[in-house]
Amino acid sequence: MRDDQATPRRRESGSVSRLWRRLLPLHVAVMLQGFMLWTPVEKLFMTEIGFDATSVGVMAAAYSALVPLVEIPSGILADRWSRRGVLVVASVALALSALIGGLSTGVDSYIGSALVLGVYFAMYSGTMEAVVYDTVLDETGDSDDFERRIGRVRFVESVSLVVSSLIGGWVAGIAGARVTYFLTVPFALLSIVAYLRFREPLLHRLSEPTSLRTHLVVTFRTVTRRRRLLPIITLAALSAVTLQLIFEFGPLWLVAFAVPAVFYGPYWAGLVSTLGLGGVLAGWIRLDRPATSAAAGAAMTAAALVVTMTDSVAVVTVGHIVIALAMVAIGIHVSRMLHDEIPSTVRTGVASGVSAISWIVFLPIALGFGLISTTGGLPAAGWFLVALAALTGALLTTTTLRHRGPEPTRDAGSFADGSGGEAAAATR
Numbered sequence: 001m002r003d004d005q006a007t008p009r010r011r012e013s014g015s016v017s018r019l020w021r022r023l024l025p026l027h028v029a030v031m032l033q034g035f036m037l038w039t040p041v042e043k044l045f046m047t048e049i050g051f052d053a054t055s056v057g058v059m060a061a062a063y064s065a066l067v068p069l070v071e072i073p074s075g076i077l078a079d080r081w082s083r084r085g086v087l088v089v090a091s092v093a094l095a096l097s098a099l100i101g102g103l104s105t106g107v108d109s110y111i112g113s114a115l116v117l118g119v120y121f122a123m124y125s126g127t128m129e130a131v132v133y134d135t136v137l138d139e140t141g142d143s144d145d146f147e148r149r150i151g152r153v154r155f156v157e158s159v160s161l162v163v164s165s166l167i168g169g170w171v172a173g174i175a176g177a178r179v180t181y182f183l184t185v186p187f188a189l190l191s192i193v194a195y196l197r198f199r200e201p202l203l204h205r206l207s208e209p210t211s212l213r214t215h216l217v218v219t220f221r222t223v224t225r226r227r228r229l230l231p232i233i234t235l236a237a238l239s240a241v242t243l244q245l246i247f248e249f250g251p252l253w254l255v256a257f258a259v260p261a262v263f264y265g266p267y268w269a270g271l272v273s274t275l276g277l278g279g280v281l282a283g284w285i286r287l288d289r290p291a292t293s294a295a296a297g298a299a300m301t302a303a304a305l306v307v308t309m310t311d312s313v314a315v316v317t318v319g320h321i322v323i324a325l326a327m328v329a330i331g332i333h334v335s336r337m338l339h340d341e342i343p344s345t346v347r348t349g350v351a352s353g354v355s356a357i358s359w360i361v362f363l364p365i366a367l368g369f370g371l372i373s374t375t376g377g378l379p380a381a382g383w384f385l386v387a388l389a390a391l392t393g394a395l396l397t398t399t400t401l402r403h404r405g406p407e408p409t410r411d412a413g414s415f416a417d418g419s420g421g422e423a424a425a426a427t428r
């Protein structure tokens with residue numbers, strides 16, 4: 001091999017190795033955060049302390065209303081202060097939520113736990129994607145490896161959730177569901193140590209400091225005035241809402257089928273495994289090809305129809321897994337499309353804004369799903385899944401046909417004009 005051919009390959013190998021080492025503390029932190037022993041038996045515990053399908057919907061709507069209020073401020077804070085710091089705050093919120101949940105004795109106190117969990121969601125969601133994207137950009141010079149790297153983060157998270165789901169179901173069967181909440185707290189606190197070991201990329205600080213007002217204006221205009229972003233934002237919201245609906249209400253099928261507590265662990269393990277498998281899938285399949293996106297849409301719509309029409313817990317489990325798997329892969333693909341369109345200086349704020357939109361949309365859907373589940377049964381409410389899956393698949397295919405590639409973002413110069421600050425990020 002000639003030296004001029006070998007040198008670029010050695011450089012590429014060295015860059016990949018540095019990127020892996022740099023992301024390792026994030027992987028450890030995500031693994032510790034994902035060790036939530038209470039999640040597989042949450043709905044069982046909630047029914048024990050007085051919840052029904054309607055109150056589950058009210059709880060979901062409560063934290064869905066809170067998350068958008070925290071999402072955008074947390075994104076602005078991450079862009080202007082520290083993304084690592086915001087992730088540390090997320091770990092604190094997760095530990096506090098688990099503690100309050102374990103101490104809950106009724107609906108009201110448990111909703112308080114859910115509200116604190118909403119703070120965790122708000123702090124974590126857009127921040128993790130932005131910090132991985134900027135780390136990839138910082139180490140490699142482009143975003144080509146983002147989907148694979150965020151997919152690996154999701155895979156680590158998924159493995160942790162699967163293992164903790166199996167252990168959590170076993171612990172709940174022996175010591176009761178309440179104990180699983182208390183055992184989760186130390187893992188959430190340990191994740192803080194891992195986050196503090198992570199070297200944060202500083203691309204979002206390369207531009208000249210701007211006023212908070214200017215930053216807010218650019219973030220808002222990036223979300224609302226760039227027509228290229230509108231279908232991407234809509235698709236991100238649809239995939240997130242459908243995935244959240246599966247995770248929030250899916251276990252109610254097990255409650256309706258009156259399955260033993262021991263089955264909740266394997267069911268939840270299969271469901272959360274989609275977070276990792278979907279991440280791996282996103283790096284393999286080409287959702288930017290119309291035929292692939294159309295096939296993904298058809299598969300998840302068919303799965304939603306089967307879930308709505310069957311009374312078999314095994315079939316329902318497989319259907320939920322197929323839908324979740326597709327939505328995770330679509331979510332990662334759309335995340336890449338979104339981040340390619342925005343500069344680092346407002347990356348977390350815009351991503352958090354998109355996430356906030358998803359939660360706002362989820363709120364009435366959660367209330368409606370809960371009410372219809374109570375009055376008409378889960379099969380009737382399942383048509384929500386059919387509609388969302390079909391709509392997501394159709395929009396994915398349409399967006400794939402129309403999207404012609406991102407415009408270059410200006411990480412160092414998005415506020416170059418100093419006064420108005422809108423620059424290329426906010427005008428379209």
